[in-house]
Amino acid sequence: MSRGKRTLVWALLLAAAAAIWGFRPGAESLQACAEAHREAATYPDYSGIVIPPNVAPLNLKVRESGRKFCLRLACQAGRPIEVFSANPSIATPLAAWRHLLEANAGGELRMDIYVKGEGGWTHFDTVRNRIAAEEIDPYVAYRYLPPVYDKWGQISLRQRDLRSFEERVVFDNQRSRDPHGGNIGGGCINCHTFLNHRTDEMLLHFRPGSGSSQIPAMILVRHGRAEKVDMRVAGKGAAAYIAWHPGGKLLAFSRNSLVQMFHTAGVEVREVVDRDSDLGLYAVDTGQVYTVPEISRPDRLETFPTWSPDGRYLYFCSAPALADNRELPLQYDKIQYDLVRIAYDAAAGRWGQVETVVAAARLGKSISLPQISPDGRLLMFCGHDYGSFPIFQPSSDLYMLDLSLVGTPGETAPRRLDEINSPRSDSYHTWSSNGRWVLFSSKREDGLFARLYIAHLGDGGRFGKPFVLPQRDPEFYGRCLMTYNRPELLAEPVTVSAAELALAMNSVTGSAPAASDEPWLPLR
Amino acid sequence: MDIRRPPAARVQDAAFLAACLAYVWAGIDPRLIYHWQRPIFYASPGFLDEFLRYPGGPADYLYALVAQAYAFAGWGAIVMTAQVAAVVALTEVYFTTLAGGALPLVRYVPALLLLCDASLYYNRTPMAPALLLGLALAILFVRLSGRWSNWMALAAAFAAMLLAAYYLAGMAIVFFAPAAAMVLIARRPTRLPGIACLLLAVALPAAAEWLRLAGAPASALDWFTGADVPRVVVWWGLYGFYAMGTAMVLRVRGAGPRPAHARPRPRKWRLAAGLATALPLLGLASVAAVSYHLNGRDRSLAALDYQCSREDWPAVIDASRRLETGDFNSLTRYEVNLALYEMNRLGDDMFRFPQAGSLLPELRTDRVLPHMLRITDLCLRLGRVDDAERFGSEAMVLGKSDPRLYRLMAGVNLVKGQTGVARKFLTALSYELGSGAWARQRLRDLDRDPQLNGDADVQLLRRRMLRKDDVLPVWQRVGKPDGDMERLLLDQLEQDPSNRMAFEFLMGSYLVARDMGAINATMPRIKDITGPAYIGPNGRRRTPRHFQEAMAMYADATGQPVNIDGLEIQPETMARLAVFKRIMAHSPTREAAREAAWSDFRYSYFFYVVFGPGDYR
Structure with missing residues (x-):
């Protein structure tokens, strides 16, 4: 290149750099600005909420017209953060945000939005949020999938660091490979379950793709090693909904015979009916699969097991079974599940009698997905018009029951959590390990795509206004055509590798139930 | 260098x-x-x-x-x-x-x-x-x-x-x-x-x-x-x-x-x-x-599907002329018939093309994306909006971020009034180079008219949309496991008697099946059907040719005059039937009759009824 040409190129590069620098939205004085006398419209809505002190920045898009935008975040302590942007999407620097929140846990976070239009800067009313003193668990694991009908060709189990925007694919049913390069043939992965918010011991339900020679099974992870456990005995299906006993030695699980149907009219197209279900138990150390009559009655449909944190009760949902379950699809909207429990003595291996905790008839709703707070005091569940599939029912709301009142004289009615519910399906909730946060999935935005919402439980037993899981790009949810499903809050990241999980899924037989076990019969 | x-x-x-x-x-x-x-x-x-x-x-x-x-x-x-x-x-x-x-x-x-x-x-x-x-x-x-x-x-x-x-x-x-x-x-x-x-x-x-x-x-x-x-x-x-x-x-x-100084080669x-x-x-x-x-076959098939996607109906018909008989499968047949329907010619010209089976492709989840796209579109056009949502969602697993799917799904949700979902599809689509401008325009339309009450196409589909829920899909009824298209189309006519697509495809199915009883039973529904195919050159109501021919044959076979409100069998149709019958009667063999009737009647329903499905182009 000749010297002249070289000079020209350098001149052009310098000019371009200067132009870029010149157009950079710089800090400006916000002193002289008009008042809008209203809050700015933003997406997502992060106003009037309580946030964890360790949550990622609440990046947002200002839905006001203007040429420049500014977000000012201020607290009692520390320097305020001012973010100027030529774009209505405003991203707060992570380090400064963390600094501000850590210094002001338990305090107030003031958000001021300024928009510069033709007439200069306009200030919108200050949004006052509260920073809770209690942290939320740093990770959440969830399924990430398109709205699923018959096919499940695009499902991944992901893990998000709630303190930042880091997301990791734990397992992808299309892309993950075992160490030999084999994939799982697009099989379905679901119902991941963790022991006490820890990831060293976890479960994953696996259903092979059509045409596969694999078996549906549970993938049991212990200390970083995954193995396939075949729980099908005595003609019963594979385990579906699973709950760890807090001691880590026993699993309660349901076997469900689910059928999917489709509506030809109405808002929700999909319908799932459980034609037959029972609860079973799996002894982790011995590999025995068994049940007891009280939780596997032929005249009842039992599902959604969950243990009380002290391990003394197994809670589950139960509905009367029809004499001929072929009739069930025709009466899908007549089935309502009660919330029941059964006492369990882990030391003696003894079971009590099933007692009704909340009767569906009394509540007027079918009950599903019971989850108990780590202190054992509160039980949250979904209440919906019928059946056991709240995710497909717009009527699904979250309810809470004070377990300390169960068994005492007087009314023990659960409370519908109107402060966090929406007119659309709210379901799949998970408690934080300190019991002060609930993360749940909700379709409130559009009725189809579920998103994860976080809500704080106040001292008075009431939740704060829920807010959607923040994303780096605030417009992400506006174009995201995937749904977030079955969130589980975690105290630590999932460490088992995708290859290890795939290897277990691709092992043909896996660990079968112990040979000495009488199939599907009570041990007593 | x-x-x-x-x-x-x-x-x-x-x-x-x-x-x-x-x-x-x-x-x-x-x-x-x-x-x-x-x-x-x-x-x-x-x-x-x-x-x-x-x-x-x-x-x-x-x-x-x-x-x-x-x-x-x-x-x-x-x-x-x-x-x-x-x-x-x-x-x-x-x-x-x-x-x-x-x-x-x-x-x-x-x-x-x-x-x-x-x-x-x-x-x-x-x-x-x-x-x-x-x-x-x-x-x-x-x-x-x-x-x-x-x-x-x-x-x-x-x-x-x-x-x-x-x-x-x-x-x-x-x-x-x-x-x-x-x-x-x-x-x-x-x-x-x-x-x-x-x-x-x-x-x-x-x-x-x-x-x-x-x-x-x-x-x-x-x-x-x-x-x-x-x-x-x-x-x-x-x-x-x-x-x-x-x-x-x-x-x-x-x-x-x-070397640079190498001697040039001799001339x-x-x-x-x-x-x-x-x-x-x-x-x-x-x-x-x-x-x-x-690659001619691939080219012809691609051209047909492409023109159908563009809704350039004359081009679909043009592309279909390059197809071999064997290429008239359920999908291509439907695309040709859809083009004829959109051009208001189905009842007049469907037997100009090989008709050897169902007029509609099977409504089932398939792994072939073009099939899934087409049946999603078909369900939407018919007014089976929930089915369209279902098949479109299944297709998304196959087609991932295919803009054609997003467009269809945006349409499905707009018709259903689920504008929040529709906005998501449109917003995703607005980043796509080919459809971005269209999607942004649609988003602006939604800002102006949040429920699209002023959109005639959306209103037409909302009128056709099923209101009666049937949780067991109609095509899974006992005895008709492969697809009860008849029930499906009748359901649409119950919802909206003026659903011309449902009527014409139902009649077309009966014509292809040569089910004269069903044709006669369905024909009274013609009084609710409107459109250019039902208006004659003089502004008077007319009946599409194949419907006339079928009813003329029915009347001739039963010996009873047809008196259906909205149906007119023109004298020329009866006269042509008489000529056709004469040819049949006077030809010594079936082959001879076929040859004699070929030039004047091969595109008629008479010919199809007698000689059965075939490529008579």
Whole structure:
């Protein structure tokens, strides 16, 4: 290149750099600005909420017209953060945000939005949020999938660091490979379950793709090693909904015979009916699969097991079974599940009698997905018009029951959590390990795509206004055509590798139930 | 190196590229490549990230961007010809760099093979970017090998280029590595470095796949093998051309560049060389012509589906004329019948086309995306909006971010009044190059009229939308497990008696089945049906021809006059039936009757009833 040409190129590069620098939205004085006398419209809505002190920045898009935008975040302590942007999407620097929140846990976070239009800067009313003193668990694991009908060709189990925007694919049913390069043939992965918010011991339900020679099974992870456990005995299906006993030695699980149907009219197209279900138990150390009559009655449909944190009760949902379950699809909207429990003595291996905790008839709703707070005091569940599939029912709301009142004289009615519910399906909730946060999935935005919402439980037993899981790009949810499903809050990241999980899924037989076990019969 | 092109070569290039442009534009038709391959390109944040995660991803990304031009015949032809021109130019530079001197006509060989590759339509491999990158790196390496004497430095350069080629364009290494290795073998005293380079080139993708260093969506073995024989032949042709060309040049002209003062070849020699290269070139042109001919079926089918997607109904009919009888499968038959329906000709002209089965494709989840797209669209048109949502959602698992699906799903949700969901599809679509403008306009429409109450098309579909819920899909009823289309269409007519599509497809199904009783029972519904097909030239109500013919046959067979409100059997129809019957009666054999009735009646329902399904075009 000749010297002249070289000079020209350098001149052009310098000019371009200067132009870029010149157009950079710089800090400006916000002193002289008009008042809008209203809050700015933003997406997502992060106003009037309580946030964890360790949550990622609440990046947002200002839905006001203007040429420049500014977000000012201020607290009692520390320097305020001012973010100027030529774009209505405003991203707060992570380090400064963390600094501000850590210094002001338990305090107030003031958000001021300024928009510069033709007439200069306009200030919108200050949004006052509260920073809770209690942290939320740093990770959440969830399924990430398109709205699923018959096919499940695009499902991944992901893990998000709630303190930042880091997301990791734990397992992808299309892309993950075992160490030999084999994939799982697009099989379905679901119902991941963790022991006490820890990831060293976890479960994953696996259903092979059509045409596969694999078996549906549970993938049991212990200390970083995954193995396939075949729980099908005595003609019963594979385990579906699973709950760890807090001691880590026993699993309660349901076997469900689910059928999917489709509506030809109405808002929700999909319908799932459980034609037959029972609860079973799996002894982790011995590999025995068994049940007891009280939780596997032929005249009842039992599902959604969950243990009380002290391990003394197994809670589950139960509905009367029809004499001929072929009739069930025709009466899908007549089935309502009660919330029941059964006492369990882990030391003696003894079971009590099933007692009704909340009767569906009394509540007027079918009950599903019971989850108990780590202190054992509160039980949250979904209440919906019928059946056991709240995710497909717009009527699904979250309810809470004070377990300390169960068994005492007087009314023990659960409370519908109107402060966090929406007119659309709210379901799949998970408690934080300190019991002060609930993360749940909700379709409130559009009725189809579920998103994860976080809500704080106040001292008075009431939740704060829920807010959607923040994303780096605030417009992400506006174009995201995937749904977030079955969130589980975690105290630590999932460490088992995708290859290890795939290897277990691709092992043909896996660990079968112990040979000495009488199939599907009570041990007593 | 200063490469000066003689005027004759420029003329050759210009003529060749002009021929390419014409061939691509009129012969291959880039719109069909676009339709078949559906190269998806979104400008949304994060879209590029997916492509940066695997070797060859950047080339896929570039190809997806470049192939957006294929949505237009003219632009597509220009862009494809530009790629061909780049390949021709780099091929010439490569061989000139290798041994000096201009190349004869063989420089067009890779271009011809690229055109063969393009005429396969379905092949989404970014061959041109890979080839161009491979050639560019090979040129660079050839030049370095002439200047650098330190073989360690050369080996390091080779490794770096190999990595770059593999990451950026995957199969670019197939063009780069053999060339570099041969140059090393030719220019070094020992063959070891060259062989080592080749082994390294083989080991790189093998190691990356074996150790899963990067999640490549396809194996490097696919570059060489596969069930798709035409593709494999074309690709081996390209590999072979460069590998053998390099070997020959190095052997014939030696390892070093030709001296600048080399004496020009005698005129006779040049003529002979020109002829010697022109002959293989002609042979390859013939191959291209044969490949064009062999892909005729794919082209016709793609054209039909493409025109149907564009809703250019006369073009659908035009494309259908190029189909063989055997290609009138359930999908193509439906597309032709849909075009006839949209042109208000179904009841008049459906028997001009082979009708050998159901008028509607089977409503079931399939792994074939075009089928899923079509049945989603069909359900939406009929007013089975929940079914459309279901099949569209299933198709999303197959088609992932296919903009055609997003468009359909936005439509489904707009009709259902689920505008929040529709906005999501439209917002996602607004980042797509081809449909972005349409999606943004639709979003603005929604801002103005949140429920689209002023949109006539949406209102029509809302009127047709089923209100009565039937949780068990109607086509799964006992005794009709494969699809109770009759029940399905009747349900739509119950919801909206003026649903012309449901009525005409139901009547069409009965006509095809020659179910005279059902035709007679359904015909009274004609009074609720309106549209240009039901208005005569004088403004009076008319009945489509095949419906008249069917009812005339029914009346003739039962001996009872037909008196249905809204139905008119014209005297000419009765007269034609009488003529047809006379031919049948007076012909000694069935074959003779068929021949006698062929010219006047082969497009009539009379002919179909007597001689059954067939291709009477």
